[in-house]
Amino acid sequence: MQNMTSASLQRQQQHQSQDTSHAKTILNDNSLTIAEKLISIKNVETKSVSMPGDIVIVSVDLAMAQDSTGPLAIRSFTEMGINKLYDPSKVLLVIDHTFPAADEKVANLHAMMRDFVSKHNCLLVEGSISHQYILEYLAVPGMMILGADSHTCQAGCLSAFATGIGSTETAAVWATGQLWLKVPDTIKINLSGIFGKGVFARDLILDYIGKVGEDGANYKALEWKFSNENIRKEFTMDSRACISNASMECGAKISVFPNDEVTTKYLEENARTNNDLKSIKIQAGASAKYEDEFEIECNKIEPKVSGPDNIDNVHSVEELSNMEIDQAFIGSSTNGRIEDLEIAARILKGRKVHKNTRCIVTPASVKVYEDAIKRGYVETYLQSGAVFTNATCGACVGTHLGALGENEICLSSSSRNFVGRMGALSSKVYLASPATVTASAIEGKIADPRKYF
Amino acid sequence: MTNINIIKGKAWVFGDNINTDIIIPFRFKSRTNDPYELAKYAMYGYDPDFHKKISKNDIIIAGRNFGGGSSREQAPVALKYAGISAIIAESFARIFYRNAFTIGLPAFEIPEIKGKVDQKEELKIDVTTYTVENTRTKETFLARKVPEFMQKMLLEGGLVEYYNKYKKFPWIQR
Numbered sequence: 001m002q003n004m005t006s007a008s009l010q011r012q013q014q015h016q017s018q019d020t021s022h023a024k025t026i027l028n029d030n031s032l033t034i035a036e037k038l039i040s041i042k043n044v045e046t047k048s049v050s051m052p053g054d055i056v057i058v059s060v061d062l063a064m065a066q067d068s069t070g071p072l073a074i075r076s077f078t079e080m081g082i083n084k085l086y087d088p089s090k091v092l093l094v095i096d097h098t099f100p101a102a103d104e105k106v107a108n109l110h111a112m113m114r115d116f117v118s119k120h121n122c123l124l125v126e127g128s129i130s131h132q133y134i135l136e137y138l139a140v141p142g143m144m145i146l147g148a149d150s151h152t153c154q155a156g157c158l159s160a161f162a163t164g165i166g167s168t169e170t171a172a173v174w175a176t177g178q179l180w181l182k183v184p185d186t187i188k189i190n191l192s193g194i195f196g197k198g199v200f201a202r203d204l205i206l207d208y209i210g211k212v213g214e215d216g217a218n219y220k221a222l223e224w225k226f227s228n229e230n231i232r233k234e235f236t237m238d239s240r241a242c243i244s245n246a247s248m249e250c251g252a253k254i255s256v257f258p259n260d261e262v263t264t265k266y267l268e269e270n271a272r273t274n275n276d277l278k279s280i281k282i283q284a285g286a287s288a289k290y291e292d293e294f295e296i297e298c299n300k301i302e303p304k305v306s307g308p309d310n311i312d313n314v315h316s317v318e319e320l321s322n323m324e325i326d327q328a329f330i331g332s333s334t335n336g337r338i339e340d341l342e343i344a345a346r347i348l349k350g351r352k353v354h355k356n357t358r359c360i361v362t363p364a365s366v367k368v369y370e371d372a373i374k375r376g377y378v379e380t381y382l383q384s385g386a387v388f389t390n391a392t393c394g395a396c397v398g399t400h401l402g403a404l405g406e407n408e409i410c411l412s413s414s415s416r417n418f419v420g421r422m423g424a425l426s427s428k429v430y431l432a433s434p435a436t437v438t439a440s441a442i443e444g445k446i447a448d449p450r451k452y453f
Numbered sequence: 454m455t456n457i458n459i460i461k462g463k464a465w466v467f468g469d470n471i472n473t474d475i476i477i478p479f480r481f482k483s484r485t486n487d488p489y490e491l492a493k494y495a496m497y498g499y500d501p502d503f504h505k506k507i508s509k510n511d512i513i514i515a516g517r518n519f520g521g522g523s524s525r526e527q528a529p530v531a532l533k534y535a536g537i538s539a540i541i542a543e544s545f546a547r548i549f550y551r552n553a554f555t556i557g558l559p560a561f562e563i564p565e566i567k568g569k570v571d572q573k574e575e576l577k578i579d580v581t582t583y584t585v586e587n588t589r590t591k592e593t594f595l596a597r598k599v600p601e602f603m604q605k606m607l608l609e610g611g612l613v614e615y616y617n618k619y620k621k622f623p624w625i626q627r
Contacts, residue, residue, distance in 0.1 A: 055600055057624060068483035072526055075486050080616045098483060105484035112486075150524040150548060166526035166552035168612050172622055180602075180624040214470055215518035219547050251521065251546055310470055397479035416522060418474035419498045 022047055023142065023280075030285035033186035034256050035221035037282065038161035042144040044178060052185045052291075058161075061143045063173040064092040066130050067099070068397075069148035071109040072167035074116050077174055084120075086177035091122035092138070094130035097393040102400035128365035128391050131155070131333040134162075135241055136270055136367050141259045141282050146173055150248045151333050151415065156222075156256035157240035158263060159282040163253050184221040184253045185291035188284070192227035193299030194234050198450035200343075201239035202335055202413065202433035204296060205246040206304040210314025218251030220291065223284060225258070231298055237266040238339040245334045246415065249311040258283035303449055307417040307430035317436055320446045324356065325411045327404065328441035329422075330434045331362030331389075332396040332414035338363075338371045340413065340434040345377035347438040347452045348384040354444030359386035360402045362394055386441070398422040404429075411440045457559060458608065460538045460578040461588075462510035464570045467499070469516035473523040473549065475499055482527035488534040491527050495535035507536040512578070514570045515542040519560075520549025529553040529560075539578050541566055541585060541596070554603050557611030561585060561596035569594070580608065602626055 023041040026032070026049060032040070040049045042058040050056045065073045070093050085091050093113050101107035117124040125133050130147065131154040139145060141159035145152060148170040155162035165179065173179050189208070209216065224243065226232040235243075240257050247255030257263075259282045303317040330336070330344045344361055353359040361381050363369040369391050372378050381388045395402025396414035404410055404423030410430070412422070417429035432440075435449035475498030482491060496503035513519075513532065519542035520528060529552050532540070539559040543566060553560035559580050566585075570576065575588045581604075583596040598604075602623040609615040615623050 055624075068479065069524060069526065071486050072530075076613050079613050097479070103484070109484070109486070148524055148526075150522065152524075164524040164548050166524055166548060166555055168526060168555045169551065172612065172616075176622065176625075178625075214472075214521055215544065215546065218518065218521075218544070251518070253547060397483075399480050399483060403480075416472075416474065418472045418522060420478050421474050425498060425501075 027280050027282060031287050032285045033221065033288040033290065034159070034223050034258060034282060034284050035161065035184055035186050035254055036288070038142065038144070038256070039181060039183050041142065042161065050183045052183050054183045055180055056183060057178050057180050058144055060090070060146050060173050060177050060179060062090050062092060062134070062138060062145045063170055064094060064130055064134065064145070064147035064149065064152065065167060065170050066097055066149050067095045067106070067110055067113060068097045069167045069170070070113050073148055073170045073174070074112060076168040077171035080171065080175070082175045085122055085174050088120055088122040090177065091120070091174050092130070093117055093122065093124050094128070094133065095126040096129045097397060098399045099127050099390070099392045128367070129333045129336070129393055131245060132337065132364035132368065136365060140267065140272055141263065142280070146170065146179060151245050153248050153252060153255050154241055154245035154333060156244040156254050157237060159256060159259040161254055161256070164248070184219055186221040186223050187217055187292045187294065188223045188225060188290045189294045189296060190225050190227050191231050191296050191298055193297040194230050195298050195301065197453040198435055199301055199303060200433045200435060201235070201242045202246065203301050203304045204298060205243050206306050206314050206431065207301050208296065209250045209312050210304070210306065212250050213312045214250060214310060216250040217247065219253055220251070222247050222252045222255040224256070225284070232260065232262065234298070235262065236339060237262060238337040241337065242335055249415065303433065303436050305411070305430050305432045305436065305446060308428040309417060309419050311417060311431065317432070317446065317448045320430065321448060323409070323446045324444060325440055325446060326357065326408040327402065327410040328357055328359045328437045329362070329395050329402055329410055329412040329414060330437050331360070331364065332393065333364055334415045335413035335434050336362055336364030336368065338368050341368065341372045341377050342375070343434045344438045345380045347435065347442070347449070348386060349380050351384055351442050353385040353441050357441050357444045359441040360389060360395055361386050362389045362401065363391045365391050395422060411437050411446055413437050457538070457557070457610070458579065458581050460510060460512070460559065460580065462512040462538050462576060463508065464512050464514045464572065464574050464576055466570060466572050467513060467515040470518050470521055471515050472521045473525050473528045476520065476528040477525065477531045482525055482531070488530050491531040492534035495531040495537070504535045509536045510538040511536055512576050513537055513540045514566060515540065516567060517543045519545050521546035524548045526552045526556060529556050529558045533558045543567055554599070554607050555612045557607060557614065559607060563594045563596050566594055
């Protein structure tokens with residue numbers, strides 16, 4: 001934290017309290033979607049509400065870059081001759097994609113990031129995926145989070161306005177704490193029913209993307225709503241994080257859940273710093289206007305497999321069953337949380353990974369890694385013949401710890417299945433829930449996970 | 454900075470959903486900060502030798518959702534330094550679109566462009582008026598306008614160039 005005189009501290013506190021009262025008025029507005037509320041409370045130019053299509057300048061509470069976008073952000077920051085961060089406590093650099101460095105070139109870029117952090121005294125995290133770390137330690141409802149990583153939108157699971165931007169724009173935020181944003185239209189998705197056995201949040205979001213397409217929510221805010229208490233309870237924070245994260249794959253600018261008792265409990269369990277807005281409900285107004293509305297009956301969703309090459313290329317697991325796989329990957333910011341690792345351990349317990357298939361389990365963070373050890377999952381993986389790696393984006397982006405060779409096929413719980421995503425251009429990536437990936441690892445081919453539950 | 458007000462170049466025509474992993478795979482974009490090194494992998498997922506086949510000022514024509522996926526600014530950077538002078542698409546993915554303007558690569562959204570340009574045909578673009586002309590068919594198209602500050606930033610060559618000239622960010626105008 002920066003040193004402050006008592007007078008400036010007092011001024012800042014007064015300012016914050018005015019801000020909080022202004023924010024409360026907007027958050028209680030009956031006519032706004034969650035996205036409209038969250039962007040309006042951060043508008044630095046006006047206290048009136050911002051509506052879809054408006055271009056506004058927002059104040060940013062957290063500006064993140066990782067090891068594949070941070071070096072370019074640092075270069076732009078330096079090229080602009082800027083030598084001071086707007087607030088070092090709100091600037092986060094994360095070394096996660098190729099951690100630990102897989103080669104000399106990556107090591108040099110990591111060193112560049114560490115030098116920047118040491119010069120500017122901002123936040124540095126090494127060895128946890130940025131989005132998971134932000135979820136575990138930093139995000140609170142109502143926050144404005146911008147990050148040089150498309151999956152920054154994951155923090156919408158904690159009712160934050162969180163979205164991805166480029167490296168040079170991140171450098172501009174580091175300098176000023178502000179950026180322009182266009183207020184998005186909102187698509188509302190009502191969730192009802194509860195999942196059948198062996199069906200998870202990942203199946204739901206793959207199903208949705210298959211229906212709307214890879215640009216089905218381009219520029220839009222997705223707002224999730226629970227139609228009943230049973231489905232609300234089903235949607236743990238890990239499941240919400242999966243949905244918010246994977247919403248990027250249909251282009252969503254943000255993907256946001258209203259805060260509720262699941263949010264409050266999560267924040268309490270993961271000791272969060274003081275938050276002025278924590279007692280405020282962040283939910284849509286009753287007369288909010290939506291561009292579109294969807295109904296999803298969770299009880300009707302079946303295990304899905306997406307791929308190859310495009311995420312909206314979605315199939316039922318039956319359609320692809322019996323396709324042999326060379327690798328099964330459980331991990332990434334989309335599905336590398338403790339619930340995902342628990343499912344993998346539950347299915348692998350007392351079983352062996354198929355002899356023709358490699359199975360790699362990668363936790364999303366150091367915390368998930370530690371929990372997996374404490375709960376005995378790691379022992380189960382090793383006994384079953386799976387590999388357990390450090391927390392990293394690793395295999396998901398084909399940078400290390402599980403890259404694919406020519407013509408290899410991988411079934412993965414990671415984020416994308418684009419051409420050459422995990423390695424050779426001729427390799428193929430299919431995406432599914434951790435349950436489907438683990439069941440398939442045992443059978444050596446794409447398999448329906450429901451018989452394991 | 455070279456003048457990008459008027460661009461003339463030949464077209465490379467692509468389909469829908471040309472994503473950032475096609476434009477530049479992660480393992481190449483994450484290992485250097487040198488734009489000319491990045492340029493060697495431009496459109497690698499489509500053709501690893503694409504960068505050798507581009508002539509300076511060539512223009513990419515694409516379908517829907519160009520640049521979907523990652524936030525990697527290296528994607529427009531690789532294309533720009535490989536010689537691509539502009540991208541015209543039916544639509545762009547959100548982050549790619551912002552990044553293209555940020556690094557000074559004209560990205561023009563023209564839904565009607567589909568089927569109106571053949572491979573290698575020459576196009577003339579006036580960046581100041583958002584107009585695109587197919588010089589063979591003489592057909593002209595008007596691209597979707599962007600906020601004035603984005604246009605100004607683009608014409609200055611990008612965000613870094615704009616900032617270094619005016620010592621302020623383009624969206625701070627009021």
